[in-house]
Amino acid sequence: MKKYLYTAITMALLATGCTNDEEFLDREPTNILTEEQVFSDPSVTLSVLANLYDRYYDFGWIQDWWTLSDFNIAFWSELGRYSAFQNSTYDYGAWGTWDYAYIREINLFIERCEPATELDEADKQRFLAEARFLRASYYFELVKRMGGVPLILEAQEYDFSGDASYLRQPRETEAAIYDFVISEAEAIKDMLPSNSGTKSRATKGAALAMEARAALYAGSIAKYGANTPQVSLPGNEVGIPVDKANGYYTKALNAAQQIINGEAGSYALYQKKPDLAENFASIFYDKIENPEVIFVEDYKLQSGKVHNFTIVNQPRFGAEEEEGGRINPSLQFVQSFETLDGVYQPLAATDGSGNPVYYENVGDIFEGRDARLSGTVILPGSSFKGRQVDIFAGYQMPDGSVVSGDSRGQQKEVGNLGNVQVVGFDGPIDGLEFTAQTGFYIRKFQDPKAGSGQRGVQSDVYQMRYRYAEVLLNAAEAAFELGNTSTAADYLNQVRSRAGITTPLTAGDVDFDRIAHERYVELAFEGLHFFDLKRWRIAHIVLDGVPVDENTVSDDIGSATRRETQPLAIWPYKVYEPGSANDGKFIYKTRKLSRVTGADRFQFGNYYSRIGDNVISNNPLIVRNPNQ
């Protein structure tokens, strides 16, 4: 009996189990989303787009602190990085990028999003415009670093025929890539929201800011490229004909003026705080109704997306972790800030006849300068997170000798003072990492929130990509190049008065050096200085491989072509001279750090990064960049 029962059950199972074999095996995957699923729900589409946003290329990136502070604007106070100041040349491949996989994925996104029917039309247009913005941004990055590149606007498919040569594309001209960036920005600007409250997604403001910057770069390459005929290729893959310069400058000015006139939302200079230095530093961390910020990579505490910029750069003394102090701005950078009445003035360490100048307080030598100085640099005597930094190099004895130490805050016998601290807890100590070896720390991008210097918390300061002050400076430069110096002066003065400079520039004051200087001090550490050097074709002059001379370092402060091959230091010393009026005062000495032995040399072959041999082997249509 039982046997029959089992047989019946087995039969029944087999019969029912078999009926839907096809369906049973054909399951919806649970670990991947299909194309229709992605492009039917706006939040899923957005998360695909978020991945593309995350892969945006920044030249100077807040997560890689050294990329922000290269080219001797600062010394790197970290053992493993001294070698950057001991070699002379840059590799031809340095700064290269060739990520066509990224372009392909953006192209795929556009091709798949376009036919989507389930998405709301307004959402879809915005997504498409954002993807095109990212694609144009990356082509802009490519053209800045590599020159003209193949312009691929569709996801290429390989037919598996064994011969992929039909996919090869030659390099476009440099101008063609800039034209593409500019025309894309024009095409998408009205598809994007015109909202100054959106910072981390593309907006009309971001598109116009990109257009202004791209057109300005193209214009200056056309104009100043004439000075370096060696840096060009016969097919114009590198180099833009000089007659195109004015056309680009006009486009740059127009795009910038659309932002300035409020056509893209209410952007303005950040002017919320009465202390102008604090105000300047706040641009980068104030996330509440910040009118200056146009486009950023945003970070958020307790979300996993945080960065360690404050940890690695905070003043070492009293730091929340046992590290910090890596970026040490150079003496040349610090003294390039004008006085409040707009005069270039070297730091007065000595008077006219070479005698030291005595200062009551350690920070007095920096008094009365452009507020951006203490907004960008932590100076001796200034504070961060309510704690004063302790920077002094030693005691200057009456016989000319110096008593100093080789560990932070070391104590020694000094004259009749007994055992006293002879060097600051923040240094400077030559060769001791994390101390302020040039005498300075960086303040820009440092997060004043408690915990920002802890590895378990970290910081959420913006990675700045476009901000309003740069738009003003781009407009000023374009106007200047078009001969309209009074407009240029007006834009420059807006930026300068925010920094507390009381004497406005007149139209006659504006020259190339002024424009270059204003960009140097306002946009320092934002990854833009390098491209300024390149597009003005002055990198090989500024970085000419000749060491900086301590005696002439204070000459030509406002000159754009001033030599910048090495960062120099200036150290405060306490004077020990009992009975004298100078006792306990501070003097300053300029010095060259022992770890700085190389002098950077920028070669003609560095203007455009090397395209790898693997790329050229795969695609012989690619021509090499000049001089390499």
Add this chain to the structure above:
Amino acid sequence: MKKFKYSIALLGLLFITASCEKDNYDEPDSFLSGTIMYNGEPVRVGYNEVGFELWQPGFGLLTPIGVAIDQDGSYSARLYDGDYKLKFIPGQGPFRIPEVNAQQGDTILVNLRGDQQLDIEVEPYYMIRNVQFSQSGGTVSASCSLEQIITGDDERTIERITLYLNDGQFVSDNGDANVARGDADISDLSSVSVSLGVPQLNPPRDYVYARIGVKIAGVEDMLYSQVEELSL
């Protein structure tokens, strides 16, 4: 059992020696060496500044072999026998490379079979002549004259002439690695002289190396004289 062990060992030995034979290529054993010359005189360049590339077609993906030119203008490379194309990197070196012929351009074809001496004729913008160094009382004096080789459309002016001193034999425009440098007055190129005090050497030495470098306007790599050892 013993036999078995023995045969295992033998098998192992066979395996090892057999794989040796299969895996290894012969090392490259041909020297290509020579000097860059102008009319039989070497053209001296900076340390590790100027070089050329050797390309060997026919092996799939192309990657050049970089060859650096030494301070005295000589070079050498140890290579496999084969057919190479020798090409200077455009725009590098204080000289022009003469065109071989219209079709070949300035590429030099090298058919390497065993050691080969190949002096490469180049055309420098200038030649440094009558170089003389002397030392007295801790001051090094140097003099030279410059002969302009390339004239006409491609001629270049002189940006600066510098005397370098170093405590090692590598004397070039290499940042603070030199112990001293001083620019000469370049108003009269037929008679250039410059003198320079020798700074305190650390550790102390009783000799110093001197060299004159010429920076030609618009040309990146400098032209140099020979390195001279001077006793102090």
